[in-house]
Every structure is written in C-alpha cells, then in structure tokens.
Amino acid sequence: MFFSKHLHRLIGLSSLVVLMLLLAVQASAYENQTLIYMDVGTDDFQEVTVGRTLRMGITIDNFDDHSIRADSFSCRQYVGESYRADSISRLPGTVAAHNRFDSEQYYHAIMAGASEVECVLEATDLVSGLHFTRSTSIHLPVVNGETRLSVDGYSSTQMVHVGETAILTVLYTNRGTSKLTNITVGCPQLGRGIAIESQQQNYTSLRPNESGYIQFRLKALFSSGSGLYLCKVTATDSSTNKSFSVPVRAISVGVYP
Numbered sequence: 078m079f080f081s082k083h084l085h086r087l088i089g090l091s092s093l094v095v096l097m098l099l100l101a102v103q104a105s106a107y108e109n110q111t112l113i114y115m116d117v118g119t120d121d122f123q124e125v126t127v128g129r130t131l132r133m134g135i136t137i138d139n140f141d142d143h144s145i146r147a148d149s150f151s152c153r154q155y156v157g158e159s160y161r162a163d164s165i166s167r168l169p170g171t172v173a174a175h176n177r178f179d180s181e182q183y184y185h186a187i188m189a190g191a192s193e194v195e196c197v198l199e200a201t202d203l204v205s206g207l208h209f210t211r212s213t214s215i216h217l218p219v220v221n222g223e224t225r226l227s228v229d230g231y232s233s234t235q236m237v238h239v240g241e242t243a244i245l246t247v248l249y250t251n252r253g254t255s256k257l258t259n260i261t262v263g264c265p266q267l268g269r270g271i272a273i274e275s276q277q278q279n280y281t282s283l284r285p286n287e288s289g290y291i292q293f294r295l296k297a298l299f300s301s302g303s304g305l306y307l308c309k310v311t312a313t314d315s316s317t318n319k320s321f322s323v324p325v326r327a328i329s330v331g332v333y334p
Contacts, residue, residue, distance in 0.1 A: 112139070112140035112141040113137065113138070113139055113140070113141065113145060113172075113198075113200070113209070113211050114137075114138045114140065114211075115135075115136065115137050115138075115196065115198055115211050115212075115213045116135075116136045116138075116213060117133055117134065117135050117136070117152070117194070117196055117213055117214075117215045118133070118134050118215065119131045119132065119133050119134075119184075119215065119217065119218065120132045120134075120326075120327070123218060123307050123309075123324050123327060124218055124219050124220070124221045124324040125186050125218045125219075125220055125221065125324065125326070126186065126220070126221050126223065126224075126227070126228070126323055126324070127186050127187065127188065127189065127220060127221075127222060127224065128185075128186060128227075129185075129186045129220075129326065130183055130184070130185050130186070131160070131183065131184045131185075131186070131217065131218065132181055132182075132183055133152070133181060133182045133183070133184060133194065133215070133217075134179070134180075134181050135152070135165070135179065135180040135181060135182065135196065136177060136178070136179055137169055137172055137177065137178040137198065138177045139172045139173065139174060139175065139176055139177065139178075140175065141174055141175075141202075142174050142175075143174055143202050143203060143204040143205065144171055144172065144173045144174050144203045144204070145171070145172050145200045145201065145202055145203060146170070146171050146200060146201045146203055147168070147169035147170060147171070147172065147178075147198060147199070147200050148199045148200055148201055148208070149197075149198075149199045150165070150168055150169050150196070150197070150198050150199070151165075151196070151197055152165060152182055152194055152195070152196040152197075153194065153195060154184075154192050154193070154194050154217075155193060155194070155195050156191070156192060156193035157190050157191050157192030157193065157217075158188065158190070158192065159186060159187065159188050159189065159190040159191065159192040159217070159219075159220040160184040160185060160186055160187060160192050160217060160220070161184070161185045161187050162182060162183070162184050162185075162194075163182060163183040163184075163185075164182070165180055165181075165182045166180050166181050166182065167180040167181075168180070169198070171203070172200075184217060186220040187220075188220065188222065189220050189221065189222025190219070190220055190222075191216070191217075191219045191220075192216075192217045192220075193214055193215065193216050193217065194214060194215050194217060195212060195213070195214040196212065196213055196214070197210065197211075197212045198210065198211045198212070221323060221324060223321055223322075223323050224252055224253070225251070225252055225253035225255075225257070225312075225314065225321070226249055226250070226251060226252060226253070226257065226310060226312055226321075226323045227249070227250045227252050227323075228247065228248065228249045228250075228310045228323050228324075228325050229247070229248045229325065229326070230245065230246060230247040230248065230306075230308055230325040230326060230328050231245075231246055231328065232244070232245050232246075232295075232328050232329075232330050233245075233246075234330070235329065235330060235331065236330070236331050236332070236333055237271070237295075237297045237330065237331075237332055237333070238297060238332070238333050239297050239298070239299060239300050239332060239333075240296070240297060241296075241297050242274065242294055242295060242296050242297070243271075243294075243295045243297075243330050244292055244293070244294060244295070245264065245273075245292065245293040245295055245306060245308075245328060245330070246290055246291070246292050246293075247262050247264070247290060247291050247292075247293075247308050247310065247325055248288065248289075248290045249262075249283070249288065249289055249290070249310045249312075249323075250283070250286070250287070250288040250289075251283035251284065251285050251286060251287050251288075252285075252286075253285060253314070254285055254316075255285070255314050255315050255316035255317075256282065256283065256284050256285070256315040256316075257282065257283045257312040257313065257314060257315065258281070258282045258312070258313045258315055259281065259282075259311075259312065259313040259320065260278075260280070260281045260282065260283065260289065260310065260311070260312045261281070261310075261311050261312075262278065262291045262308060262309070262310050262311075263308065263309055263311070264293060264306045264307070264308040264309075265306070265307050265308075266304050266305065266306055266307075267304070267305040267306075267307065268302065268303040268304045268305050269298075269302055269303075269304075270297065270298055270299050270300070270301065270302010270303060270304070270332050271295050271296065271297050271298060271302050271303065271304040271330055271331075271332055272295065272296060272298060272304070273293050273294070273295055274294045274295065274296045275293075275294045276291060276292065276293045276294065277291065277292050278290070278291035278292075279291075283312075293306075295330055297332040298332075299332065300332055300333060300334050301332060301333075301334045302331070302332040303329065303330070303331040303332065304329070304330050304331075305327055305328070305329050306327065306328045306329075306330070307324070307325075307327055308324070308325040308328065309322050309323065309324050309325065310322065310323050310325065
C-alpha cells in the first residue's frame, strides 16, 4: 500500500517533469526557428586609406508571423582599433511581422590595421513573450597607412543606357616630401555589360603637392549590366626607388534595363 502510494506519486512527478521538459524543448525550438535575420555591409570592401569614411548599412528582417520588440541593439569594434565609429543613426524599436528595419553607422579610418565589427540584437517576441538574441559580424576593409599619396575617384554618372558612355576619373596628389615617378592606375572590373573603351592620363610624375588624374571612358554594351571598379594607384618614391600602392574607393556604374 505504502509502496503503491509513493509509486503513483513518483509517476505523477515524472509526468510533470517530462511535460516541463517538453515545454522547454518546444520553447527552445520556437526560439531557434524565429525568422529574424540581421545583416550588415559597407559601401567599400577593398583597402581604404586613413581619413576615409565608410558607411555601414544595417538591416533587420522579420520574416516571422509575430512582431518583435528590440530590447537592445549595439554594434562594436571588437577586433582592432583602426576606425572611429559614429553613433548608430536610428535604433530599432518594434519590427512588425514580415517587415524590415534599416539603419546605418559611419566608421572613420584613423590608423593602419584591420578591424571587425559585431552587431548584437536582443529582442522579445510580442506574441509568445520569448526573449532571443541575434548577432552578426563583418570585417571592415583594411586601413592602408600610406600617407605619401592621397587618391580619390568618381564617375560622371552612376547609370547609363546601352551605347552611352560614362567617364571614370581617378585623382592623385603627392603628399610626401619626395618626387613620385612611374605613376600608374589600374582599375580591375567586377561585372559585365560595360567596359573601358579608352583612357587618358595627364601626369605620371609628381613633385610634392602636385596633383594628377587619369580618365577612363566607359561604354555600356548591353542592358542590365554593371561594372564595379576597384582602382589602385601605384607610384615609385624617388628617394628610395621603391614602389607602393594606394587603393581608391570602389566605383560602380550600372546600365539601365
């Protein structure tokens, strides 16, 4: 009798424990399946020089049927100290079901080296009450500490029609104390549908504080194409007879459909 009474009690407790475990597993499974995706990306991905400012875009996509509330959101540079970050322009609040949130943060290159940024979202499912965390990270472009040569680049237009042309210009200035010679500019292209037709460069040697440029004539070949140009300026320091290179920010030109 005594044994039977305690056996039923143990069975009851066991059933309760199993039920609690099942609920915990279901809650954990739901949390893992919450369709919240976060992404970050910058407007440049090759080397940058000291003084350059990068825009980091931030996207939070809620593909779930439940709205969420962002309890906290932050992005920090947890590897390296090559950049100084501004505050995030807009912090997330409530992200409705099947909606997205967009924001941005600017990073200023202050010293040579590599850096990595991690963004962390802590949020609550407004239907189930579950708390969850999402994180993502990005390697920022390596900062090139070269100061003898400053460079910049731009395109006359960002979009062209088939048969039309655009002019891609790369500027360079000698910021050092020695003459720079053998200045060349290479612009590898990612994408297709637009191509370099011709180029013209004014100076291949610069004394201190002198500037030069090169212009590439681009022609659109077929619709919906695009070209991403990753230009780099290479020069020889006459005082050491050694060459060095400085990257230009990525320049994009697209072709209308």
